[in-house]
Amino acid sequence: MTQVDAPTEARGLECRDLQITLVxxxxxxxxxxxxxxxxxxxxxxxxxxxxxxxxxxxxxxxAGLQKAAGGTAEFAGKPIQGPPxxxxxxxxxxxxxxxxxxxxxxxxALGIEGKVSTAxxxxxxxxxxxxxxxxxSANEYPYxxxxxxxxxxxxxxxxxxxxxxxxxxxxxxxxxxMTKQSLQDQLxxxxxxxxxxxxxxxHDVEEAVYLSDRVLVLTGRPAKFGHLIDVRLERPRNQISxxxxxxxxxxxxxxxxxxxxxxxxHG
Amino acid sequence: xxERLLHRVNPLGIATFVGFLLLWELGVxxxxxxxxxLPPPSRVLVGLKEISASGELWTNLQHTLVSALTxxxxxxxxxxxxxxxxGLFRPLWTYSMASIEVVxxxxxxxFVPVAVLLLGFTSKMEIAIAFIAALWPIVLNTFAGVRAIxxxxxxxxxxxxxxxxxxxxxxxxxxxxxxxxVGLRLGxxxxxxxxxxxxxxxxxxxxxxxxxxxxxxxxxxxxxxxLVVVGACGIALNAVLLTAARLAFxxxxxxxxxxx
Numbered sequence: 001m002t003q004v005d006a007p008t009e010a011r012g013l014e015c016r017d018l019q020i021t022l023v024x025x026x027x028x029x030x031x032x033x034x035x036x037x038x039x040x041x042x043x044x045x046x047x048x049x050x051x052x053x054x055x056x057x058x059x060x061x062x063a064g065l066q067k068a069a070g071g072t073a074e075f076a077g078k079p080i081q082g083p084p085x086x087x088x089x090x091x092x093x094x095x096x097x098x099x100x101x102x103x104x105x106x107x108x109a110l111g112i113e114g115k116v117s118t119a120x121x122x123x124x125x126x127x128x129x130x131x132x133x134x135x136x137s138a139n140e141y142p143y144x145x146x147x148x149x150x151x152x153x154x155x156x157x158x159x160x161x162x163x164x165x166x167x168x169x170x171x172x173x174x175x176x177x178m179t180k181q182s183l184q185d186q187l188x189x190x191x192x193x194x195x196x197x198x199x200x201x202x203h204d205v206e207e208a209v210y211l212s213d214r215v216l217v218l219t220g221r222p223a224k225f226g227h228l229i230d231v232r233l234e235r236p237r238n239q240i241s242x243x244x245x246x247x248x249x250x251x252x253x254x255x256x257x258x259x260x261x262x263x264x265x266h267g
Numbered sequence: 268x269x270e271r272l273l274h275r276v277n278p279l280g281i282a283t284f285v286g287f288l289l290l291w292e293l294g295v296x297x298x299x300x301x302x303x304x305l306p307p308p309s310r311v312l313v314g315l316k317e318i319s320a321s322g323e324l325w326t327n328l329q330h331t332l333v334s335a336l337t338x339x340x341x342x343x344x345x346x347x348x349x350x351x352x353x354g355l356f357r358p359l360w361t362y363s364m365a366s367i368e369v370v371x372x373x374x375x376x377x378f379v380p381v382a383v384l385l386l387g388f389t390s391k392m393e394i395a396i397a398f399i400a401a402l403w404p405i406v407l408n409t410f411a412g413v414r415a416i417x418x419x420x421x422x423x424x425x426x427x428x429x430x431x432x433x434x435x436x437x438x439x440x441x442x443x444x445x446x447x448x449v450g451l452r453l454g455x456x457x458x459x460x461x462x463x464x465x466x467x468x469x470x471x472x473x474x475x476x477x478x479x480x481x482x483x484x485x486x487x488x489x490x491x492x493x494l495v496v497v498g499a500c501g502i503a504l505n506a507v508l509l510t511a512a513r514l515a516f517x518x519x520x521x522x523x524x525x526x527x
Contacts, residue, residue, distance in 0.1 A: 085428065157427070
């Protein structure tokens with residue numbers, strides 16, 4: 001971390017020695033301990049870990065929805081106390097996250113209405129809907145849409161806010177494989193277009209490698225980042241050709257091993 | 268809309284009802300059932316024509332509906348506001364919960380003589396009774412609705428940085444809509460019932476008094492005709508309210524699993 005990096009760092013996310021304790025049925029449990037994280041502006045970082053490792057909890061701290069028990073979490077150089085401006089979270093459970101009484105268009109407008117002019121609101125909503133390819137369903141109610149489309153509505157709602165950071169909590173976890181792949185590619189395009197920072201929580205190794213600039217693996221109990229794996233695959237990535245590259249396969253291998261799911265050999 | 272209505276018609280249910288009316292008619296005519304004062308449906312129809320032609324039906328109907336609906340509308344405004352306040356401000360609930368439980372546990376009929384004493388044999392008394400009757404279900408259902416908001420919906424509001432005011436108006440209130448509608452429907456039924464009671468024992472006017480009057484005048488055809496009108500009122504008011512709710516809040520009603 002040199003001084004030259006400062007302007008970029010200033011818009012990024014920083015965690016130092018973060019500790020998160022949740023109160024369970026048997027008293028307080030340390031979920032995460034000694035977590036250091038540094039996400040540069042414009043970077044796509046995946047947080048990977050087995051079920052219950054604390055991925056979602058970490059993301060909730062970055063989102064300002066959960067208080068840390070120790071250490072620091074900062075966005076743009078300021079401690080995160082509530083949801084910071086410019087940081088928007090996309091939740092896994094799209095059906096609970098969308099407002100069933102609002103049409104797609106009005107769901108997408110939720111975060112910006114009253115904050116910008118009507119004309120500005122309409123254009124931001126149209127732009128966000130176009131980015132996720134939902135322009136044609138603007139006047140539908142969410143319950144009439146498929147799961148994949150509902151999740152795109154939630155992503156569009158976040159995009160309409162023109163965030164500098166998008167926090168995504170297993171956003172494609174509840175979707176079928178084909179829908180998942182098409183949404184991965186859409187997300188890739190949107191990020192290329194907007195240049196926003198993405199912190200992406202997933203338990204899907206392939207997804208993490210395919211989308212990310214860096215994959216961070218949470219291990220242990222309480223968990224911390226055991227491995228940081230740089231992914232230098234060429235962009236834009238392609239579901240078929242990228243996944244055939246030896247480099248992709250090698251990265252995938254390393255990440256599986258980092259999770260402790262490998263075939264026994266340690267690299 | 269017409270298609271949906273048509274879809275809701277239940278031929279078997281209607282056949283059962285018509286069959287019951289036929290049995291009644293046959294039973295009374297053959298002398299198998301009944302007394303001097305049980306008229307067959309055909310005679311009830313004649314009674315209905317009589318009270319309609321004389322105009323007394325419309326005067327009474329109007330009187331009862333105006334009283335019941337005035338009380339109910341007042342209860343809707345006060346009840347939703349009170350229910351929201353109780354749901355949103357914890358201390359308010361803590362302080363008033365015991366009082367609400369006690370007052371709510373009192374059968375509302377018990378208020379009728381009290382209201383008569385305080386307000387006399389007036390329409391004002393009827394409206395007050397309808398208001399009190401409708402108030403509780405509306406308050407309690409609104410309160411339950413405000414509390415029933417999902418934790419995720421609250422988080423969405425925070426993440427999208429909605430103001431406290433917007434969180435109430437754009438998330439909590441709409442999320443409570445289906446509960447509020449249930450309260451309004453229950454309240455409407457109770458308002459109508461208690462208005463009738465207050466007319467029977469208090470203000471001598473409207474459908475409630477007409478029922479008593481026709482009974483005492485030994486005019487069972489007309490009495491039963493009023494009974495039919497009262498029943499039809501309940502069904503019609505409920506249908507109007509539900510239709511209005513479906514038109515005004517299509518998303519909420521569908522999301523609440525509305526397939527009635």
